[in-house]
Every structure is written in structure tokens, then in C-alpha cells.
Amino acid sequence: MSFRLSTCSTSLRAPLARLTTTTTPVTRRHLSAYGYEQAKALAFTNYGEPKDVLRLHGHSISPAHKDLVTLRFLASPINPADINQIQGVYPSKPNFSTTLGAPEPTAVGGNEGVAEIISAGGSVKGFQRGDWVIMRSPGFGTWRTHAQTTTENLLKIEDKSGLTPLQAGTVSVNPCTAYRMLKDFVPLKEGDWFIQNGSNSGVGRAAIQLAKLWGYRSINIIRDRSDPSATEAMKQDLKDLGADIVLTDTEAMDKSFRNVIKEATNGGREQISLALNCVGGKLVNSMAKILADNSHIVTYGAMSREPVTVPAGLQIFKNISYDGFWVSRWSDANPEEKKKTVEHVLDLVREGKFKDTPFDEVKWEWETKGEELIKAVQGTLQGFRSGKGVFVFGRT
């Protein structure tokens, strides 16, 4: 992927930006006298902890021409994988380039988001000013006010009516992951069960809702909270979303777990043949033990950083398959299916059948300080959070 950006010096940029700023909220644009868009990006030149390597970098973008479109970002989430990518431990590498005008090759953080096209070059086809777009692949760098690219890197949201930027900006990773894992590994029918851990994650919450819509029944494992009332509130929250059963990881690792599941599944006569694993570690073995012969355990996350150990007996005698799923690879291999999946989820959102994950909105205005933005990124992998961090862009 290549970004064609022009840059100007910081000393020149700031006064020009002030001169050309208007007072209309929402539409206020930071343009220089020659139509150069003033942009800011959370960028890094080396791998490391976000607080150590990220900085807010200013640059300018030339007017869109030929096949280029200029984007203004509206909402970009802070996903766990984004942090891993900055740490240098994620398989999909960021795009380090010199096009941002920094002295060293620089990458922009963030992989997911929605942007509005604010201008399009003369040979751009099928996209126009005002369209909302999401990124076709990871590595785009979405924690930025503006970007310029060609349309092959973008998926257009065909109908943005009834959608918030937050909904459009978070559809392509978590809901798509849940959707494909429920559809592509085991042919579940109405009434069938599946089990998952990490059930309060964005993916987990999407899986609960999609399963409910499709008539599947879910057993959901969450992390125990130190405050029992907080645990109960979390259980109720997921049940309100459509979860059939919600247990804590402590309960799932207790010897009573098997009986609890037996009771819920008509004495074990209703089989469970799919498990979704966000967490890893010993919890996966507890889930594996209650699965039917020939089941699939699909690992998509490793939040505990503990490995999944595979008991030989479960493989030999029950033929349990241990699969992995990575939405980036799936999207690259299935671009049309990806578009359909995104559109289907957005239809459900519009119809009020798919609720937003709890979000922790981080406002990004033109004046917002880099430290505030970086603090929100650094907090993503720490402790229990009330919601997923999402940059919501204001007057940029």
C-alpha cells in the first residue's frame, strides 16, 4: 500500500492553518493557501510500548488529483491488536514510509476506522466526496485526522443512512470475526449450542448477538471481578444482550462445571460442537472437556498470554480440532464475502438488531494534545475496562 502525501515544514504550516480556519463546527478544515490539507497522525518510527514510541506528528496533504482521494477520519477504534502491532509482536506489520515528511520511515498506528472522502481526483471512479469508507486491509494507519490513498485500499459503505461513525468504524474487525467463526467452522442449526470465553470482548458480544439472531444458544465465560456485584452485573448485561448462560472463569474451571453444562443441555443430550477461544490457557481445556466428538475449538485471541495446551486424549478419542481464525487473512482471501458480511452487520445495526459494544469515546479535536491520545492507547491492555477506546474525530 502506498500513500502519496506532500509535506510542509511545521513552522510554515501552523500560521497558514490559522489563517484559513473557519468557524463552522464539523466542516472546519485546516487548509493552507494552496489547498494543502493540514493533518495530524499518531505515528511511530520504532517498535515499543505506545507511551514510549508514539508521537503526534503534523504534516500536510496535497490536493487530491488523478486516482487519489483525500480522507478525513471520523472514528477509529483502539483494538488490542493495534497495541501488539506497535510493540512489534503482531504478524501484520505497519507501513513504515517516508511520505509523512518525518526524517525517518514512520508508521501510523491503528488498523480499523471509518473516514469520509473530502476530495477525489479526476480519474477516481465509483467513489465521491461525502462517501464513507473503511479500510480493505490492516496496516493502513487509522489514528490520524486525514490520509490520502487510492480507492483499491478502501471499501465503500454503500448506505451510511442511520449509522453513526462509531458503528461504521468498528464493524470490520470484531463483528466480522464473530460472524465468520459462527458460520465457517461448524454448520450450526437453530437451537444448537456453542461456548466461548472472553465473552465481554467486542468479538464475544458480537457473537452473543449474532447467535441469538440466528437461533443458536450460547454458553459464555467471563473473567471474575473482585467485586461479586460487578460480576453479577456483567452476567446480567450479557444475558440482556442474548446470552443463554454466563459463567465466570472460576466457575468454568470448577469440577461442578460439567454438571452445570449437563443440566443446561438436557442431560447432555444437546451437544456442543463449537468453542471460540479469545483467552487461552487452562480455561480452554475446561471448555474442550465438555465438547462433543468431532468438535472445533477456534482460537482467535490470546488475552491471557497463556498457551493453549492440547490434551492428546481429546484429539485421539474425541477428534477435537484446534483451529485458528484471523480476520485479516480471511478478508484478503475473501474480499467480496467481507463486503457482504460488513453490509449484513450494518443492516442489522440499522434495524436495531445489533447493539454497539460499550465504548469509551476519546475525542480528537484539532487542538487535542498528543499525550491525551497516547494515554488512551496505552490504557487499552491494562486492567478491567468499561469500554473499548475509540477515537472520535471532531473539528479536525
Ligand SMILES: NC(=O)c1ccc[n+]([C@@H]2O[C@H](COP(=O)([O-])OP(=O)(O)OC[C@H]3O[C@@H](n4cnc5c(N)ncnc54)[C@H](OP(=O)(O)O)[C@@H]3O)[C@@H](O)[C@H]2O)c1
Ligand atoms: N483473530 C482475529 O481475527 C481477531 C479479530 C478481532 C479480535 N481479535 C482478538 O480478540 C481479542 C479480543 O479483542 P476485542 O477487540 O474483542 O477486545 P476488547 O473488546 O478490547 O476486549 C478485550 C477482552 O479481553 C479480556 N481480557 C483482557 N485481559 C485479559 C486477561 N489477562 N485474561 C483474560 N481476558 C482478558 C477482557 O476481559 P474483561 O471483559 O473481563 O475486561 C475483554 O473481554 C484480542 O486478543 C484481539 O487481538 C482477533
